[in-house]
Amino acid sequence: MDNPALEEFVEEVEEIIEDLEEGVLQLEEQPKKRSLIDRIFRAMHTIKGGAGMVMETELADYAHHFENLLDKARNGEIVCTPEMASLLLASIDGFRSFLDKIREGGDVDQKLIDKTLEQLREFENNAGKTTSKPPAEKTVEKAKQTDSKQTEEIKNDEIKLEQVAEEEQETESEKTEEQVDVQWDDEDEGEEIAYLLHLKFDSEMLRKGSDPILLIKELTELGDLAMIPHLGSLPDLKNLDPEEIHLWWSAKLVTSRPAEEIENILVFFQDDKNEVKFEPAESPPEDPGLASHGIYDEPEEKEQEQKEGEKTKSESESKEVEEPEKEITTEPDSSDAEQQSLSVQQSQELTPVKDTKKKTTESKTTQSIRVTVERLDKLQNLVGETVINQSRLHLLSEQIMKVDDKLGEMLLQFVEDNEKSVQELQDQILQVRMIPVGSILNNMKRTVRDYATRSKKKIKLEIEGGDTELDKTVTEQLQGPLVHLVRNSMDHGIEDSETRIKNGKDPTGTISLKASQQEGYVIVEIEDDGKGIDPKVIFDSAVRKGFINETDELTEDEIYKMLFLPGFTTTTEVTDVSGRGVGMDTVRRDIEALLGTIEISSKLNKGTSTKLKLPLTLAIIEGMMIDVGNQVFTIPLLSVNESLRPVPEQIKKIKNKGELVEIRGEYIPMMRLHERLNIKPKFKEPTEGLVVVVQHANRKQCILVDGIVDQGPVVIKSMEENFIQVPGISGATILGDGRVSFILDVASLVN
Amino acid sequence: MKHKVKVVMEDNQNKKYLGSVDLSDEELEDMSLDISYSEGTRLITFILGEEKYGLNILKVRELISFPEGLTRIPRMPDFIVGMFNLRGLVIPVMDLRKKFNMTGEERHEFSVIIIVDVENKNIGLTVDAVSDVIFVKDEDMQDTSELAVNVDTKFIKGVAKTKDEMIILLDIDYLLSKEEFDSLIENTSKE
Numbered sequence: 015m016d017n018p019a020l021e022e023f024v025e026e027v028e029e030i031i032e033d034l035e036e037g038v039l040q041l042e043e044q045p046k047k048r049s050l051i052d053r054i055f056r057a058m059h060t061i062k063g064g065a066g067m068v069m070e071t072e073l074a075d076y077a078h079h080f081e082n083l084l085d086k087a088r089n090g091e092i093v094c095t096p097e098m099a100s101l102l103l104a105s106i107d108g109f110r111s112f113l114d115k116i117r118e119g120g121d122v123d124q125k126l127i128d129k130t131l132e133q134l135r136e137f138e139n140n141a142g143k144t145t146s147k148p149p150a151e152k153t154v155e156k157a158k159q160t161d162s163k164q165t166e167e168i169k170n171d172e173i174k175l176e177q178v179a180e181e182e183q184e185t186e187s188e189k190t191e192e193q194v195d196v197q198w199d200d201e202d203e204g205e206e207i208a209y210l211l212h213l214k215f216d217s218e219m220l221r222k223g224s225d226p227i228l229l230i231k232e233l234t235e236l237g238d239l240a241m242i243p244h245l246g247s248l249p250d251l252k253n254l255d256p257e258e259i260h261l262w263w264s265a266k267l268v269t270s271r272p273a274e275e276i277e278n279i280l281v282f283f284q285d286d287k288n289e290v291k292f293e294p295a296e297s298p299p300e301d302p303g304l305a306s307h308g309i310y311d312e313p314e315e316k317e318q319e320q321k322e323g324e325k326t327k328s329e330s331e332s333k334e335v336e337e338p339e340k341e342i343t344t345e346p347d348s349s350d351a352e353q354q355s356l357s358v359q360q361s362q363e364l365t366p367v368k369d370t371k372k373k374t375t376e377s378k379t380t381q382s383i384r385v386t387v388e389r390l391d392k393l394q395n396l397v398g399e400t401v402i403n404q405s406r407l408h409l410l411s412e413q414i415m416k417v418d419d420k421l422g423e424m425l426l427q428f429v430e431d432n433e434k435s436v437q438e439l440q441d442q443i444l445q446v447r448m449i450p451v452g453s454i455l456n457n458m459k460r461t462v463r464d465y466a467t468r469s470k471k472k473i474k475l476e477i478e479g480g481d482t483e484l485d486k487t488v489t490e491q492l493q494g495p496l497v498h499l500v501r502n503s504m505d506h507g508i509e510d511s512e513t514r515i516k517n518g519k520d521p522t523g524t525i526s527l528k529a530s531q532q533e534g535y536v537i538v539e540i541e542d543d544g545k546g547i548d549p550k551v552i553f554d555s556a557v558r559k560g561f562i563n564e565t566d567e568l569t570e571d572e573i574y575k576m577l578f579l580p581g582f583t584t585t586t587e588v589t590d591v592s593g594r595g596v597g598m599d600t601v602r603r604d605i606e607a608l609l610g611t612i613e614i615s616s617k618l619n620k621g622t623s624t625k626l627k628l629p630l631t632l633a634i635i636e637g638m639m640i641d642v643g644n645q646v647f648t649i650p651l652l653s654v655n656e657s658l659r660p661v662p663e664q665i666k667k668i669k670n671k672g673e674l675v676e677i678r679g680e681y682i683p684m685m686r687l688h689e690r691l692n693i694k695p696k697f698k699e700p701t702e703g704l705v706v707v708v709q710h711a712n713r714k715q716c717i718l719v720d721g722i723v724d725q726g727p728v729v730i731k732s733m734e735e736n737f738i739q740v741p742g743i744s745g746a747t748i749l750g751d752g753r754v755s756f757i758l759d760v761a762s763l764v765n
Numbered sequence: 766m767k768h769k770v771k772v773v774m775e776d777n778q779n780k781k782y783l784g785s786v787d788l789s790d791e792e793l794e795d796m797s798l799d800i801s802y803s804e805g806t807r808l809i810t811f812i813l814g815e816e817k818y819g820l821n822i823l824k825v826r827e828l829i830s831f832p833e834g835l836t837r838i839p840r841m842p843d844f845i846v847g848m849f850n851l852r853g854l855v856i857p858v859m860d861l862r863k864k865f866n867m868t869g870e871e872r873h874e875f876s877v878i879i880i881v882d883v884e885n886k887n888i889g890l891t892v893d894a895v896s897d898v899i900f901v902k903d904e905d906m907q908d909t910s911e912l913a914v915n916v917d918t919k920f921i922k923g924v925a926k927t928k929d930e931m932i933i934l935l936d937i938d939y940l941l942s943k944e945e946f947d948s949l950i951e952n953t954s955k956e
Binding site: 396736 | 834837839840841847848849850852854856857886887946949950
């Protein structure tokens with residue numbers, strides 16, 4: 015695939031598909047949410063349009079069919095049922111097949127395509143029979159007209175290259191529709207509408223034990239609230255009575271909630287002493303509504319404001335800002351300049367909602383660009399190189415200092431200044447590589463849904479902290495283990511509804527995915543409220559499989575840890591999703607490959623929780639540089655517990671078990687690194703050298719080294735990139751003097 | 766799918782039509798590589814022990830003098846000299862003398878490391894000295910069958926004859942193949 019337009023198209027569609035998938039899953043839960051259908055429709059339409067552009071007519075055709083379906087849903091002819099959701103999800107698989115074809119050549123999965131289209135036809139036929147026309151209101155007629163016109167447009171559309179023009183038409187008709195459409199179940203969620211509020215309270219209010227802040231707080235819960243205080247009657251500080259309310263407010267509330275809810279809040283404050291009113295922002299000022307009654311403003315203030323407005327604003331500006339601008343009062347006694355900036359800002363804020371929306375989408379498109387990960391990797395390599403050169407410069411300046419004080423000092427000063435920029439550069443490049451984990455957490459929704467429909471279990475997925483950011487590579491490689499863990503929860507954790515009811519639980523099981531950042535790590539927790547894992551079952555299973563003896567005494571932690579042993583499984587049945595005993599072992603290895611750790615805890619009949627701890631990035635770690643003989647190795651600081659030089663009494667030799675070091679009552683096995691790596695050391699005895707205590711998972715290990723050289727951040731280089739994975743070594747890094755140092759693989763040293 | 770391909774010989778202004786052949790996609794792809802060097806191959810030649818070796822120059826990334834700080838990789842055989850930092854890349858170095866079990870002096874002032882690029886891996890090869898870049902016509906190249914050289918013949922692709930000498934063509938892809946590298950680990954783990 016060397017057509018850049020096609021490449022871009024594929025990338026774009028991949029993104030759209032993800033959005034589409036998420037939208038469909040949401041729609042299944044809220045089938046009457048208009049904005050969702052619109053979103054899905056738009057996604058489908060973009061795919062169709064794009065496909066037409068790059069001459070992928072089959073794909074465009076395919077999308078066209080589903081677009082029709084969605085159009086019917088938009089018109090209210092069809093209500094989204096679980097079947098329709100399944101159908102739309104199947105279409106997504108179809109799109110993926112098309113993308114594979116475009117990317118790798120070959121053929122699309124014609125069977126899949128035909129099947130989905132067949133299902134679509136069936137669904138449309140059935141739906142046509144059962145759904146009656148939606149309840150008619152006088153505006154609906156109008157909506158119908160626009161809609162049917164539009165549908166025709168789409169139907170007759172021969173997917174040409176004039177997609178842009180069509181799109182424009184599309185949005186236009188969409189707009190009119192939004193305004194006239196009333197058939198949507200907008201009981202609690204719907205299109206966002208802006209309301210202008212006028213909040214003027216009884217100045218004695220505070221003394222009566224009430225407070226405007228209560229009202230304001232409640233309003234903020236409904237949606238986005240922008241408030242402008244009016245200082246009109248604010249007295250001088252010396253005359254100010256703090257128990258009196260001197261301010262009043264105009265506010266704009268953008269909410270999807272129905273007007274009644276606002277009414278319900280305001281009603282408590284509506285008495286003859288308070289002036290508390292609201293109206294939709296779009297109503298024209300000539301309306302015999304609130305505005306013309308001067309409720310938004312004192313008449314004299316308004317006049318003044320208008321005059322000043324003419325003075326300070328250019329014509330075009332005042333044209334642009336329309337009526338709401340008049341309604342906001344700026345301080346009459348503030349200076350001209352201040353006023354100008356203030357009112358311009360306000361007018362922007364208070365222009366009708368739709369404009370704002372448009373603006374945000376516009377700015378979004380201009381503010382991000384697509385960059386390949388490859389290019390980022392290159393950048394990161396370069397930055398890593400700069401970091402290394404920086405430390406070499408540092409060394410050099412110190413050497414120069416020895417020869418020439420003054421010159422060395424100057425150089426050092428410069429080097430240290432430069433260090434800040436280099437550090438910043440490094441931070442920034444790491445930041446660029448971070449993506450929210452939400453993208454993969456959301457992918458689980460589909461996994462859960464598909465499983466739930468197949469298995470008759472009722473499962474709900476809760477996601478928290480999707481905006482937690484993680485290195486792109488880590489995020490991508492997290493997907494596999496995550497699917498595994500979620501499937502495990504669904505398969506072994508969550509019981510079927512009957513059992514759950516019997517045990518006094520909600521018939522719907524819950525799996526929650528939580529991501530959060532803690533001290534430089536990202537924690538991802540997978541929790542279910544299923545039947546939990548019985549430590550005894552694991553124990554017995556382990557005995558049966560010969561992992562342990564019946565007489566062994568293990569802590570609960572140790573027992574759960576056995577779940578990660580290769581080939582370990584407690585289930586006797588193998589389902590198509592899990593139970594083969596390879597799962598948890600693979601998960602553990604995947605997580606360890608990401609330099610992370612995994613922990614399981616469980617309560618019988620309460621559920622199981624798996625906790626993944628991952629580093630923010632794979633590119634840089636904190637390292638401890640140690641030396642053995644003339645070679646310097648790096649140990650990830652994360653694995654280092656402590657380092658010490660033991661006294662002879664601390665060293666115990668045990669037959670066949672090697673040496674142990676006693677540290678505060680604990681006996682920890684010791685490994686002589688020089689023996690392991692076959693290097694001639696400076697010190698052969700722990701009492702002369704240094705013992706570094708490392709920990710991996712729950713196992714501790716003493717490592718005998720010559721000494722500690724340094725400590726600091728190191729850029730990890732892959733050994734495999736130019737060579738092979740060497741046992742005992744997880745990577746390489748470049749030291750300040752330009753030499754290569756190998757990073758020890760603590761996991762393999764400990765085991 | 767087969768393509769009909771015209772075979773035309775071209776030198777300066779003269780074209781000579783030689784005939785046509787049917788080629789599959791794959792063959793065509795292979796051809797396109799061969800066609801561009803159809804007349805021959807540009808080789809970089811170097812000295813190793815008593816003999817002169819050649820390497821397709823397209824595999825060579827750069828030549829460097831012996832780096833100062835080479836870090837030995839633990840538990841690797843002798844001929845893997847270590848790794849060094851080439852402008853931020855961590856590159857392993859293989860001592861060809863040791864690899865081919867040659868005796869004699871190890872390193873001297875002309876010792877050079879040839880950084881080759883094989884399947885996107887950059888690897889350094891130590892050689893005694895780099896001598897030349899030459900062009901060898903296809904018909905002057907010969908495969909290994911009846912050769913007697915010091916080197917294990919599995920790393921040899923063939924020989925190229927020039928006016929006054931014979932150049933051994935290294936099979937660099939095999940020498941640095943994944944299988945060869947993986948055997949390093951097996952060997953060490955047996956110890």
